[in-house]
Amino acid sequence: MDLILEGIKKAFWLLITFDHEVMGITLLSLQVSGIATLISLWIGISVGTAVALSRFPGRRIVVSLINTGMGLPPVVVGLFVTIFLWRNGPLGFFEILYTPTAMILAQTVIATPIVMGITLAAIQQLPQKLRLQILALGATRLQMVWILIKEAKLPLLAAVMAGFGGVISEVGASIMVGGNIKGYSRVLTTATVMETSRGNFDIAIALGIILLLLAYFINLVLTHIQQRERPR
Protein backbone atom coordinates (compact mmCIF):
# COMPACT_ATOMS: atom_id res chain seq x y z
CA MET A 1 0.00 0.00 0.00
CA ASP A 2 2.87 2.35 0.82
CA LEU A 3 4.19 1.87 -2.65
CA ILE A 4 1.03 3.24 -4.22
CA LEU A 5 0.62 6.11 -1.75
CA GLU A 6 4.24 7.19 -2.09
CA GLY A 7 3.91 6.88 -5.84
CA ILE A 8 0.81 9.07 -5.98
CA LYS A 9 2.41 11.66 -3.66
CA LYS A 10 5.52 11.88 -5.80
CA ALA A 11 3.47 11.91 -8.96
CA PHE A 12 1.57 15.00 -7.82
CA TRP A 13 4.83 16.66 -6.87
CA LEU A 14 6.17 16.04 -10.39
CA LEU A 15 2.98 17.46 -11.83
CA ILE A 16 2.67 20.63 -9.78
CA THR A 17 6.36 21.50 -10.14
CA PHE A 18 6.09 21.07 -13.92
CA ASP A 19 8.99 18.63 -13.93
CA HIS A 20 11.12 19.33 -16.96
CA GLU A 21 11.37 15.79 -18.22
CA VAL A 22 7.69 14.95 -17.67
CA MET A 23 6.60 18.10 -19.50
CA GLY A 24 8.91 17.35 -22.41
CA ILE A 25 7.45 13.86 -22.75
CA THR A 26 3.89 15.21 -22.59
CA LEU A 27 4.55 17.84 -25.23
CA LEU A 28 6.07 15.33 -27.61
CA SER A 29 3.11 12.98 -27.10
CA LEU A 30 0.71 15.75 -28.00
CA GLN A 31 2.78 16.76 -31.00
CA VAL A 32 3.19 13.28 -32.45
CA SER A 33 -0.40 12.17 -31.87
CA GLY A 34 -1.83 15.58 -32.87
CA ILE A 35 -0.02 15.67 -36.18
CA ALA A 36 -0.83 12.01 -36.86
CA THR A 37 -4.52 12.70 -36.16
CA LEU A 38 -4.55 15.74 -38.45
CA ILE A 39 -2.99 13.79 -41.31
CA SER A 40 -5.36 10.87 -40.77
CA LEU A 41 -8.35 13.26 -40.76
CA TRP A 42 -7.24 14.65 -44.08
CA ILE A 43 -6.80 11.25 -45.72
CA GLY A 44 -9.59 9.48 -43.84
CA ILE A 45 -12.30 12.07 -44.51
CA SER A 46 -11.49 12.47 -48.19
CA VAL A 47 -11.19 8.78 -48.97
CA GLY A 48 -14.10 7.86 -46.67
CA THR A 49 -16.36 10.41 -48.36
CA ALA A 50 -15.27 9.31 -51.82
CA VAL A 51 -16.03 5.67 -51.05
CA ALA A 52 -19.34 6.58 -49.41
CA LEU A 53 -20.51 8.54 -52.46
CA SER A 54 -19.33 6.31 -55.28
CA ARG A 55 -20.36 3.00 -56.71
CA PHE A 56 -17.70 0.80 -58.25
CA PRO A 57 -17.01 -2.91 -58.61
CA GLY A 58 -15.29 -4.30 -55.55
CA ARG A 59 -16.70 -1.56 -53.33
CA ARG A 60 -17.85 -4.06 -50.72
CA ILE A 61 -14.33 -5.44 -50.43
CA VAL A 62 -12.92 -1.93 -49.99
CA VAL A 63 -15.52 -1.15 -47.30
CA SER A 64 -14.79 -4.36 -45.39
CA LEU A 65 -11.04 -3.67 -45.63
CA ILE A 66 -11.56 -0.21 -44.15
CA ASN A 67 -13.68 -1.66 -41.37
CA THR A 68 -11.04 -4.29 -40.65
CA GLY A 69 -8.43 -1.53 -40.61
CA MET A 70 -10.32 0.15 -37.79
CA GLY A 71 -9.13 -2.62 -35.49
CA LEU A 72 -5.55 -2.78 -36.75
CA PRO A 73 -3.27 -3.98 -33.87
CA PRO A 74 -0.61 -1.29 -33.24
CA VAL A 75 2.19 -3.84 -32.87
CA VAL A 76 1.47 -5.17 -36.35
CA VAL A 77 1.59 -1.61 -37.70
CA GLY A 78 4.82 -1.09 -35.77
CA LEU A 79 6.30 -4.22 -37.26
CA PHE A 80 5.53 -3.27 -40.85
CA VAL A 81 6.54 0.36 -40.49
CA THR A 82 9.83 -0.83 -38.95
CA ILE A 83 10.44 -3.23 -41.84
CA PHE A 84 9.70 -0.51 -44.39
CA LEU A 85 11.95 2.04 -42.68
CA TRP A 86 14.76 -0.40 -41.88
CA ARG A 87 18.12 0.75 -43.27
CA ASN A 88 17.89 -1.63 -46.26
CA GLY A 89 14.09 -1.66 -46.40
CA PRO A 90 12.05 -0.11 -49.25
CA LEU A 91 11.87 3.30 -47.52
CA GLY A 92 15.18 2.96 -45.69
CA PHE A 93 16.78 5.84 -47.61
CA PHE A 94 14.60 8.31 -45.68
CA GLU A 95 16.58 7.38 -42.55
CA ILE A 96 13.73 8.19 -40.24
CA LEU A 97 13.51 4.99 -38.15
CA TYR A 98 13.73 5.80 -34.41
CA THR A 99 12.62 9.40 -34.96
CA PRO A 100 9.37 11.19 -34.03
CA THR A 101 8.63 11.31 -37.77
CA ALA A 102 8.51 7.52 -37.87
CA MET A 103 6.13 7.59 -34.89
CA ILE A 104 3.87 10.05 -36.68
CA LEU A 105 3.89 7.76 -39.71
CA ALA A 106 2.97 4.68 -37.66
CA GLN A 107 0.25 6.51 -35.72
CA THR A 108 -1.17 7.89 -38.96
CA VAL A 109 -1.44 4.34 -40.29
CA ILE A 110 -3.35 3.36 -37.14
CA ALA A 111 -5.70 6.37 -37.04
CA THR A 112 -6.51 6.69 -40.76
CA PRO A 113 -8.75 3.60 -41.09
CA ILE A 114 -10.59 4.62 -37.90
CA VAL A 115 -11.36 8.07 -39.28
CA MET A 116 -12.14 6.61 -42.71
CA GLY A 117 -14.54 3.99 -41.36
CA ILE A 118 -16.45 6.48 -39.21
CA THR A 119 -16.58 9.00 -42.08
CA LEU A 120 -17.90 6.33 -44.42
CA ALA A 121 -20.67 5.43 -41.99
CA ALA A 122 -21.45 9.09 -41.24
CA ILE A 123 -21.82 10.12 -44.88
CA GLN A 124 -23.82 7.00 -45.72
CA GLN A 125 -26.34 7.61 -42.98
CA LEU A 126 -27.32 10.96 -44.51
CA PRO A 127 -30.59 10.68 -46.46
CA GLN A 128 -30.05 9.65 -50.09
CA LYS A 129 -32.25 12.47 -51.29
CA LEU A 130 -30.15 15.09 -49.51
CA ARG A 131 -27.63 14.76 -52.32
CA LEU A 132 -30.33 15.41 -54.91
CA GLN A 133 -31.61 18.36 -52.89
CA ILE A 134 -28.14 19.89 -52.74
CA LEU A 135 -27.67 19.43 -56.48
CA ALA A 136 -31.12 20.90 -57.06
CA LEU A 137 -30.05 23.97 -55.10
CA GLY A 138 -27.47 24.44 -57.82
CA ALA A 139 -24.37 22.95 -56.22
CA THR A 140 -21.35 21.75 -58.16
CA ARG A 141 -20.10 18.30 -57.24
CA LEU A 142 -17.40 19.77 -55.04
CA GLN A 143 -19.90 22.03 -53.25
CA MET A 144 -22.14 19.03 -52.69
CA VAL A 145 -19.35 16.98 -51.10
CA TRP A 146 -18.39 19.89 -48.85
CA ILE A 147 -22.00 20.40 -47.71
CA LEU A 148 -22.38 16.68 -47.01
CA ILE A 149 -19.24 16.68 -44.87
CA LYS A 150 -20.58 19.69 -42.97
CA GLU A 151 -23.89 17.87 -42.47
CA ALA A 152 -22.05 14.88 -41.03
CA LYS A 153 -19.92 17.01 -38.69
CA LEU A 154 -21.29 15.53 -35.46
CA PRO A 155 -20.39 11.93 -36.25
CA LEU A 156 -17.14 13.25 -37.73
CA LEU A 157 -16.26 14.69 -34.31
CA ALA A 158 -16.52 11.12 -33.07
CA ALA A 159 -13.96 10.23 -35.73
CA VAL A 160 -11.59 12.87 -34.33
CA MET A 161 -12.06 11.55 -30.80
CA ALA A 162 -11.65 7.92 -31.78
CA GLY A 163 -8.63 8.65 -33.96
CA PHE A 164 -6.81 10.76 -31.38
CA GLY A 165 -7.81 8.50 -28.52
CA GLY A 166 -6.50 5.52 -30.45
CA VAL A 167 -3.05 6.93 -31.10
CA ILE A 168 -2.32 8.85 -27.87
CA SER A 169 -2.83 5.68 -25.87
CA GLU A 170 -1.05 3.41 -28.32
CA VAL A 171 2.30 2.00 -27.18
CA GLY A 172 3.36 -0.93 -29.36
CA ALA A 173 4.05 0.88 -32.60
CA SER A 174 5.58 3.93 -30.93
CA ILE A 175 8.10 1.92 -29.00
CA MET A 176 9.03 -0.14 -32.08
CA VAL A 177 9.51 2.69 -34.57
CA GLY A 178 10.48 5.45 -32.10
CA GLY A 179 12.83 3.50 -29.93
CA ASN A 180 11.87 5.34 -26.73
CA ILE A 181 14.99 7.52 -26.86
CA LYS A 182 15.21 9.84 -23.86
CA GLY A 183 14.53 13.46 -24.70
CA TYR A 184 13.96 12.61 -28.35
CA SER A 185 11.35 9.97 -29.07
CA ARG A 186 10.05 9.20 -25.62
CA VAL A 187 6.28 9.69 -25.27
CA LEU A 188 3.84 9.18 -22.38
CA THR A 189 3.01 5.57 -23.15
CA THR A 190 6.51 4.37 -23.93
CA ALA A 191 7.88 6.16 -20.85
CA THR A 192 5.19 4.58 -18.67
CA VAL A 193 6.14 1.13 -19.89
CA MET A 194 9.82 1.75 -19.23
CA GLU A 195 9.45 3.35 -15.81
CA THR A 196 7.10 0.58 -14.67
CA SER A 197 9.51 -2.11 -15.77
CA ARG A 198 12.27 -0.33 -13.87
CA GLY A 199 10.17 -0.13 -10.72
CA ASN A 200 9.92 3.69 -10.79
CA PHE A 201 6.24 3.62 -9.98
CA ASP A 202 6.06 7.30 -8.96
CA ILE A 203 7.02 8.57 -12.39
CA ALA A 204 4.93 5.87 -14.07
CA ILE A 205 1.87 6.94 -12.06
CA ALA A 206 2.50 10.61 -12.86
CA LEU A 207 2.72 9.83 -16.55
CA GLY A 208 -0.39 7.67 -16.34
CA ILE A 209 -2.35 10.48 -14.68
CA ILE A 210 -1.26 12.96 -17.36
CA LEU A 211 -2.31 10.52 -20.08
CA LEU A 212 -5.72 10.10 -18.47
CA LEU A 213 -6.19 13.86 -18.01
CA LEU A 214 -5.19 14.56 -21.60
CA ALA A 215 -7.62 12.01 -22.97
CA TYR A 216 -10.30 13.37 -20.65
CA PHE A 217 -9.87 17.07 -21.51
CA ILE A 218 -9.71 16.56 -25.24
CA ASN A 219 -12.82 14.42 -25.21
CA LEU A 220 -14.51 16.91 -22.88
CA VAL A 221 -14.02 19.72 -25.40
CA LEU A 222 -15.20 17.65 -28.34
CA THR A 223 -18.15 16.23 -26.42
CA HIS A 224 -19.13 19.76 -25.44
CA ILE A 225 -19.22 20.81 -29.10
CA GLN A 226 -21.09 17.67 -30.05
CA GLN A 227 -23.75 18.01 -27.37
CA ARG A 228 -24.23 21.72 -28.03
CA GLU A 229 -24.99 20.93 -31.67
CA ARG A 230 -27.29 18.07 -30.87
CA PRO A 231 -31.00 18.33 -31.70
CA ARG A 232 -33.14 19.36 -28.77
Add this chain to the structure above:
Amino acid sequence: MTESAPILEAKNLEVKRGGTLVLDIPSLSLRKGEILSLIGPNGAGKTTLLQTLSYLLKPFQGEIFFREKKVGTNHPALEYRRKLAMVFQEPLLFGTTVFNNVASGLKIRGTVKSEIHSRVTEQLERFGIKHLSTRSARTLSGGEAQRTSLARAFALQPEILFLDEPFASLDPPTRSSIIEDLESVLQQTRTTTIFATHDRLEALRLSNRIAVMNGGGILQIGSPEEVMNHPANEFVASFVGIETILSGKVIKKDGGTFVASVSGQEVEAVGDNRLGEAVVLCVRPENVTLLTRPSQEGTSARNLFPGKIVKIVSLGLYQKIHLDCGFPLVAYVTNHSLEELSLTEGREVRASFKATAITVIKKVET
Protein backbone atom coordinates in the same frame (compact mmCIF):
# COMPACT_ATOMS: atom_id res chain seq x y z
CA MET B 1 -52.84 34.79 -74.76
CA THR B 2 -50.10 34.91 -77.33
CA GLU B 3 -48.62 31.67 -78.53
CA SER B 4 -45.11 31.59 -77.11
CA ALA B 5 -42.36 29.01 -77.26
CA PRO B 6 -42.44 26.52 -74.37
CA ILE B 7 -40.09 27.22 -71.50
CA LEU B 8 -39.39 23.51 -71.11
CA GLU B 9 -39.67 20.81 -73.68
CA ALA B 10 -38.79 17.13 -73.47
CA LYS B 11 -38.52 14.73 -76.36
CA ASN B 12 -38.33 10.93 -76.28
CA LEU B 13 -37.39 10.71 -72.63
CA GLU B 14 -36.51 7.17 -71.61
CA VAL B 15 -35.08 5.95 -68.35
CA LYS B 16 -34.10 2.33 -67.86
CA ARG B 17 -33.41 0.73 -64.54
CA GLY B 18 -31.97 -2.75 -64.50
CA GLY B 19 -33.01 -3.31 -68.11
CA THR B 20 -36.64 -2.29 -67.65
CA LEU B 21 -38.10 0.91 -68.95
CA VAL B 22 -39.30 2.95 -65.99
CA LEU B 23 -39.99 6.17 -67.86
CA ASP B 24 -41.19 6.59 -71.40
CA ILE B 25 -42.34 10.07 -72.38
CA PRO B 26 -42.41 10.73 -76.13
CA SER B 27 -43.01 14.44 -75.65
CA LEU B 28 -43.92 16.93 -72.99
CA SER B 29 -43.84 20.68 -72.98
CA LEU B 30 -44.51 23.39 -70.48
CA ARG B 31 -45.45 27.00 -71.12
CA LYS B 32 -44.17 29.84 -68.99
CA GLY B 33 -46.38 30.44 -65.98
CA GLU B 34 -48.15 27.12 -66.33
CA ILE B 35 -48.75 24.80 -63.38
CA LEU B 36 -48.71 21.17 -64.45
CA SER B 37 -49.69 18.43 -62.02
CA LEU B 38 -48.49 14.88 -62.37
CA ILE B 39 -50.90 12.53 -60.70
CA GLY B 40 -50.77 8.79 -60.45
CA PRO B 41 -50.29 5.99 -57.97
CA ASN B 42 -46.96 5.21 -56.27
CA GLY B 43 -44.45 3.89 -58.77
CA ALA B 44 -46.15 5.61 -61.70
CA GLY B 45 -42.93 7.39 -62.60
CA LYS B 46 -43.79 10.87 -61.28
CA THR B 47 -40.57 11.24 -59.29
CA THR B 48 -38.45 9.77 -62.08
CA LEU B 49 -39.96 12.25 -64.53
CA LEU B 50 -39.34 15.19 -62.20
CA GLN B 51 -35.77 14.14 -61.52
CA THR B 52 -35.05 13.57 -65.20
CA LEU B 53 -36.54 16.89 -66.25
CA SER B 54 -34.52 18.66 -63.56
CA TYR B 55 -31.33 16.91 -64.70
CA LEU B 56 -30.76 15.26 -61.33
CA LEU B 57 -31.16 11.71 -62.57
CA LYS B 58 -28.70 10.35 -65.03
CA PRO B 59 -28.31 8.57 -67.33
CA PHE B 60 -31.36 8.91 -69.51
CA GLN B 61 -32.15 8.91 -73.18
CA GLY B 62 -33.79 11.78 -74.99
CA GLU B 63 -33.51 15.51 -75.09
CA ILE B 64 -34.53 18.35 -72.81
CA PHE B 65 -34.83 21.88 -74.13
CA PHE B 66 -34.88 24.91 -71.88
CA ARG B 67 -36.03 28.04 -73.70
CA GLU B 68 -35.37 26.18 -76.96
CA LYS B 69 -31.75 25.42 -76.06
CA LYS B 70 -30.76 21.81 -75.58
CA VAL B 71 -29.66 21.19 -72.02
CA GLY B 72 -26.24 19.54 -71.81
CA THR B 73 -25.04 20.73 -75.21
CA ASN B 74 -26.26 24.27 -75.96
CA HIS B 75 -27.04 24.94 -72.34
CA PRO B 76 -24.65 23.71 -69.63
CA ALA B 77 -26.31 21.36 -67.15
CA LEU B 78 -25.12 23.25 -64.07
CA GLU B 79 -26.41 26.54 -65.45
CA TYR B 80 -29.73 24.83 -66.16
CA ARG B 81 -29.98 23.42 -62.64
CA ARG B 82 -29.34 26.90 -61.32
CA LYS B 83 -32.50 28.12 -63.00
CA LEU B 84 -34.64 25.55 -61.18
CA ALA B 85 -35.67 24.74 -57.65
CA MET B 86 -37.04 21.56 -56.17
CA VAL B 87 -38.96 20.66 -53.05
CA PHE B 88 -39.12 17.04 -51.99
CA GLN B 89 -41.52 15.12 -49.78
CA GLU B 90 -39.00 15.32 -46.95
CA PRO B 91 -37.92 18.85 -46.04
CA LEU B 92 -34.20 17.85 -46.32
CA LEU B 93 -32.99 20.81 -44.30
CA PHE B 94 -29.42 21.41 -43.22
CA GLY B 95 -28.26 21.34 -39.60
CA THR B 96 -28.27 25.10 -39.20
CA THR B 97 -30.77 27.89 -38.54
CA VAL B 98 -33.96 28.43 -40.52
CA PHE B 99 -32.50 31.63 -41.97
CA ASN B 100 -29.35 29.89 -43.18
CA ASN B 101 -31.42 27.09 -44.64
CA VAL B 102 -33.51 29.49 -46.69
CA ALA B 103 -30.29 31.25 -47.72
CA SER B 104 -28.42 28.04 -48.59
CA GLY B 105 -29.38 27.84 -52.27
CA LEU B 106 -28.53 31.50 -52.81
CA LYS B 107 -25.14 31.00 -51.15
CA ILE B 108 -24.45 27.97 -53.34
CA ARG B 109 -25.33 30.03 -56.42
CA GLY B 110 -23.01 32.82 -55.32
CA THR B 111 -25.59 35.55 -54.75
CA VAL B 112 -24.23 38.72 -53.10
CA LYS B 113 -24.75 38.96 -49.36
CA SER B 114 -27.02 42.02 -49.27
CA GLU B 115 -29.38 40.44 -51.77
CA ILE B 116 -29.41 37.15 -49.89
CA HIS B 117 -30.62 38.95 -46.80
CA SER B 118 -33.48 40.74 -48.50
CA ARG B 119 -34.64 37.72 -50.49
CA VAL B 120 -34.51 35.41 -47.47
CA THR B 121 -36.42 37.87 -45.31
CA GLU B 122 -39.08 38.21 -47.99
CA GLN B 123 -39.61 34.44 -48.16
CA LEU B 124 -39.60 34.01 -44.37
CA GLU B 125 -42.40 36.56 -44.17
CA ARG B 126 -44.26 35.04 -47.08
CA PHE B 127 -44.35 31.59 -45.51
CA GLY B 128 -45.00 32.87 -42.01
CA ILE B 129 -41.79 31.58 -40.45
CA LYS B 130 -39.98 34.86 -39.76
CA HIS B 131 -40.23 34.30 -36.01
CA LEU B 132 -38.35 31.01 -36.46
CA SER B 133 -35.44 32.48 -38.42
CA THR B 134 -32.83 31.92 -35.69
CA ARG B 135 -34.17 28.52 -34.64
CA SER B 136 -32.22 25.40 -35.48
CA ALA B 137 -33.89 23.55 -38.33
CA ARG B 138 -33.64 20.34 -36.31
CA THR B 139 -36.15 21.63 -33.78
CA LEU B 140 -38.92 22.42 -36.29
CA SER B 141 -42.24 20.63 -36.61
CA GLY B 142 -43.05 18.89 -39.89
CA GLY B 143 -45.11 21.79 -41.19
CA GLU B 144 -42.56 24.43 -40.21
CA ALA B 145 -39.81 22.38 -41.83
CA GLN B 146 -41.72 22.06 -45.08
CA ARG B 147 -42.44 25.80 -45.08
CA THR B 148 -38.70 26.39 -44.69
CA SER B 149 -38.06 24.06 -47.59
CA LEU B 150 -40.57 25.92 -49.77
CA ALA B 151 -39.10 29.28 -48.73
CA ARG B 152 -35.64 28.00 -49.66
CA ALA B 153 -36.91 27.09 -53.12
CA PHE B 154 -38.78 30.36 -53.72
CA ALA B 155 -35.81 32.44 -52.50
CA LEU B 156 -34.02 31.18 -55.61
CA GLN B 157 -36.70 32.80 -57.78
CA PRO B 158 -36.65 29.71 -60.00
CA GLU B 159 -37.76 29.80 -63.60
CA ILE B 160 -39.25 26.36 -63.10
CA LEU B 161 -40.26 24.93 -59.73
CA PHE B 162 -40.41 21.17 -59.21
CA LEU B 163 -42.54 19.90 -56.35
CA ASP B 164 -42.30 16.19 -55.56
CA GLU B 165 -45.24 15.36 -53.30
CA PRO B 166 -44.26 18.11 -50.87
CA PHE B 167 -47.28 17.64 -48.64
CA ALA B 168 -47.55 13.87 -48.60
CA SER B 169 -46.15 13.41 -45.10
CA LEU B 170 -48.01 16.25 -43.38
CA ASP B 171 -51.13 15.94 -41.26
CA PRO B 172 -54.34 17.26 -42.90
CA PRO B 173 -54.69 20.63 -41.08
CA THR B 174 -51.02 21.52 -41.64
CA ARG B 175 -51.27 20.35 -45.20
CA SER B 176 -54.23 22.53 -46.04
CA SER B 177 -52.73 25.63 -44.46
CA ILE B 178 -49.47 25.18 -46.39
CA ILE B 179 -51.34 24.56 -49.63
CA GLU B 180 -53.22 27.79 -49.05
CA ASP B 181 -49.94 29.67 -48.69
CA LEU B 182 -48.38 27.97 -51.67
CA GLU B 183 -51.46 28.78 -53.72
CA SER B 184 -51.20 32.48 -52.97
CA VAL B 185 -47.43 32.54 -53.57
CA LEU B 186 -47.89 30.82 -56.91
CA GLN B 187 -50.57 33.35 -57.81
CA GLN B 188 -48.29 36.24 -56.92
CA THR B 189 -45.11 34.95 -58.51
CA ARG B 190 -46.64 33.11 -61.48
CA THR B 191 -43.82 30.59 -61.20
CA THR B 192 -43.87 27.84 -63.80
CA THR B 193 -44.41 24.70 -61.75
CA ILE B 194 -44.45 20.94 -62.14
CA PHE B 195 -46.16 19.34 -59.20
CA ALA B 196 -46.20 15.61 -58.51
CA THR B 197 -48.91 14.37 -56.18
CA HIS B 198 -51.15 11.41 -55.65
CA ASP B 199 -53.86 13.65 -54.26
CA ARG B 200 -56.29 14.58 -57.01
CA LEU B 201 -57.80 17.43 -55.03
CA GLU B 202 -54.41 19.10 -54.58
CA ALA B 203 -53.82 18.76 -58.30
CA LEU B 204 -57.22 20.23 -59.12
CA ARG B 205 -56.75 23.08 -56.77
CA LEU B 206 -53.33 24.19 -57.93
CA SER B 207 -52.89 23.30 -61.57
CA ASN B 208 -54.09 24.37 -64.96
CA ARG B 209 -53.02 21.15 -66.62
CA ILE B 210 -53.03 17.63 -65.27
CA ALA B 211 -51.07 14.64 -66.51
CA VAL B 212 -52.20 11.23 -65.31
CA MET B 213 -49.26 8.85 -65.11
CA ASN B 214 -48.93 5.12 -64.75
CA GLY B 215 -46.20 2.61 -65.54
CA GLY B 216 -43.72 5.30 -66.50
CA GLY B 217 -45.93 6.89 -69.14
CA ILE B 218 -48.46 9.70 -69.41
CA LEU B 219 -51.90 8.24 -70.04
CA GLN B 220 -53.73 11.51 -70.42
CA ILE B 221 -52.76 15.14 -70.28
CA GLY B 222 -55.13 18.04 -70.43
CA SER B 223 -57.09 20.62 -68.54
CA PRO B 224 -58.59 19.50 -65.22
CA GLU B 225 -61.98 19.50 -66.87
CA GLU B 226 -60.89 17.20 -69.67
CA VAL B 227 -59.16 14.77 -67.34
CA MET B 228 -61.78 14.72 -64.60
CA ASN B 229 -64.94 14.88 -66.68
CA HIS B 230 -63.73 12.98 -69.72
CA PRO B 231 -61.16 10.41 -68.64
CA ALA B 232 -59.33 8.94 -71.63
CA ASN B 233 -59.39 5.35 -70.48
CA GLU B 234 -60.41 3.05 -67.70
CA PHE B 235 -57.25 3.49 -65.66
CA VAL B 236 -57.57 7.27 -65.69
CA ALA B 237 -61.25 6.94 -64.84
CA SER B 238 -60.59 4.61 -61.95
CA PHE B 239 -57.74 6.72 -60.66
CA VAL B 240 -59.53 10.04 -60.88
CA GLY B 241 -62.98 8.61 -60.21
CA ILE B 242 -62.77 7.20 -56.72
CA GLU B 243 -65.37 9.82 -56.06
CA THR B 244 -67.08 12.15 -58.44
CA ILE B 245 -65.05 15.23 -59.23
CA LEU B 246 -66.64 17.74 -61.56
CA SER B 247 -65.18 20.84 -63.06
CA GLY B 248 -67.49 23.75 -63.85
CA LYS B 249 -68.18 27.44 -63.79
CA VAL B 250 -70.50 29.53 -61.59
CA ILE B 251 -73.41 30.79 -63.67
CA LYS B 252 -76.00 31.80 -61.06
CA LYS B 253 -75.80 33.05 -57.50
CA ASP B 254 -78.43 33.15 -54.78
CA GLY B 255 -77.40 34.03 -51.23
CA GLY B 256 -75.29 31.22 -49.86
CA THR B 257 -75.78 28.94 -52.82
CA PHE B 258 -74.76 29.02 -56.45
CA VAL B 259 -75.45 27.12 -59.60
CA ALA B 260 -72.54 25.83 -61.64
CA SER B 261 -72.63 24.65 -65.18
CA VAL B 262 -71.01 21.22 -65.50
CA SER B 263 -70.84 19.76 -69.00
CA GLY B 264 -74.07 21.62 -69.84
CA GLN B 265 -75.94 20.50 -66.70
CA GLU B 266 -76.79 22.75 -63.81
CA VAL B 267 -75.54 21.71 -60.38
CA GLU B 268 -76.48 23.56 -57.24
CA ALA B 269 -73.93 23.84 -54.47
CA VAL B 270 -73.29 25.82 -51.29
CA GLY B 271 -70.63 28.50 -51.27
CA ASP B 272 -70.02 32.21 -51.77
CA ASN B 273 -68.16 31.87 -55.01
CA ARG B 274 -68.30 34.68 -57.54
CA LEU B 275 -70.13 34.57 -60.81
CA GLY B 276 -67.97 33.24 -63.61
CA GLU B 277 -65.54 31.67 -61.21
CA ALA B 278 -64.15 28.24 -62.08
CA VAL B 279 -64.96 25.68 -59.42
CA VAL B 280 -64.36 22.02 -58.76
CA LEU B 281 -67.24 20.08 -57.22
CA CYS B 282 -66.67 16.84 -55.36
CA VAL B 283 -69.49 14.46 -54.56
CA ARG B 284 -68.81 11.45 -52.40
CA PRO B 285 -70.48 8.27 -53.70
CA GLU B 286 -72.27 7.60 -50.41
CA ASN B 287 -74.09 10.94 -50.74
CA VAL B 288 -75.65 10.08 -54.08
CA THR B 289 -79.20 8.67 -53.97
CA LEU B 290 -80.65 6.69 -56.83
CA LEU B 291 -84.35 6.87 -57.75
CA THR B 292 -86.16 4.59 -60.09
CA ARG B 293 -89.78 5.79 -59.85
CA PRO B 294 -90.92 9.19 -61.19
CA SER B 295 -91.88 10.66 -57.84
CA GLN B 296 -90.40 9.54 -54.63
CA GLU B 297 -90.82 11.12 -51.27
CA GLY B 298 -88.32 11.85 -48.56
CA THR B 299 -85.73 13.74 -50.49
CA SER B 300 -84.94 17.43 -50.41
CA ALA B 301 -82.38 17.13 -53.11
CA ARG B 302 -82.58 19.71 -55.85
CA ASN B 303 -79.80 18.23 -57.90
CA LEU B 304 -81.72 15.59 -59.79
CA PHE B 305 -80.18 14.16 -62.92
CA PRO B 306 -81.44 11.49 -65.28
CA GLY B 307 -78.73 9.06 -66.20
CA LYS B 308 -77.82 5.60 -67.29
CA ILE B 309 -76.02 2.92 -65.28
CA VAL B 310 -72.73 2.27 -67.05
CA LYS B 311 -71.18 -0.26 -64.75
CA ILE B 312 -71.83 -1.96 -61.44
CA VAL B 313 -68.88 -3.10 -59.34
CA SER B 314 -69.39 -5.18 -56.24
CA LEU B 315 -67.35 -4.00 -53.27
CA GLY B 316 -68.52 -6.79 -50.99
CA LEU B 317 -70.90 -5.21 -48.52
CA TYR B 318 -72.10 -2.64 -51.03
CA GLN B 319 -72.14 -1.93 -54.73
CA LYS B 320 -70.43 0.84 -56.66
CA ILE B 321 -72.58 2.21 -59.45
CA HIS B 322 -71.01 4.18 -62.29
CA LEU B 323 -73.51 6.49 -63.94
CA ASP B 324 -73.46 8.66 -67.01
CA CYS B 325 -75.56 11.78 -66.40
CA GLY B 326 -73.83 13.83 -69.07
CA PHE B 327 -70.97 13.79 -66.62
CA PRO B 328 -69.64 10.75 -64.80
CA LEU B 329 -71.17 10.15 -61.37
CA VAL B 330 -70.43 7.41 -58.87
CA ALA B 331 -72.89 6.17 -56.25
CA TYR B 332 -72.77 3.52 -53.55
CA VAL B 333 -75.84 1.42 -52.80
CA THR B 334 -76.31 -1.46 -50.43
CA ASN B 335 -76.76 -4.97 -51.78
CA HIS B 336 -80.31 -4.80 -50.49
CA SER B 337 -81.14 -1.63 -52.46
CA LEU B 338 -79.59 -3.08 -55.57
CA GLU B 339 -82.12 -5.89 -55.48
CA GLU B 340 -85.04 -3.79 -54.34
CA LEU B 341 -84.53 -1.19 -57.05
CA SER B 342 -83.49 -3.92 -59.49
CA LEU B 343 -80.57 -1.93 -60.73
CA THR B 344 -78.80 -3.37 -63.75
CA GLU B 345 -76.25 -2.08 -66.20
CA GLY B 346 -77.90 -0.01 -68.94
CA ARG B 347 -80.93 0.91 -66.84
CA GLU B 348 -82.16 4.51 -66.83
CA VAL B 349 -82.37 6.00 -63.32
CA ARG B 350 -82.31 9.37 -61.69
CA ALA B 351 -79.53 10.37 -59.38
CA SER B 352 -79.73 13.04 -56.76
CA PHE B 353 -77.50 14.61 -54.15
CA LYS B 354 -77.97 17.51 -51.81
CA ALA B 355 -76.34 20.86 -52.49
CA THR B 356 -74.80 20.65 -49.02
CA ALA B 357 -73.19 17.31 -49.84
CA ILE B 358 -70.88 18.89 -52.41
CA THR B 359 -67.37 19.87 -51.50
CA VAL B 360 -66.51 23.02 -53.42
CA ILE B 361 -62.93 23.77 -54.35
CA LYS B 362 -62.04 27.17 -55.70
CA LYS B 363 -59.72 27.03 -58.66
CA VAL B 364 -56.53 29.07 -58.85
CA GLU B 365 -57.03 31.70 -61.51
CA THR B 366 -54.17 31.83 -63.93
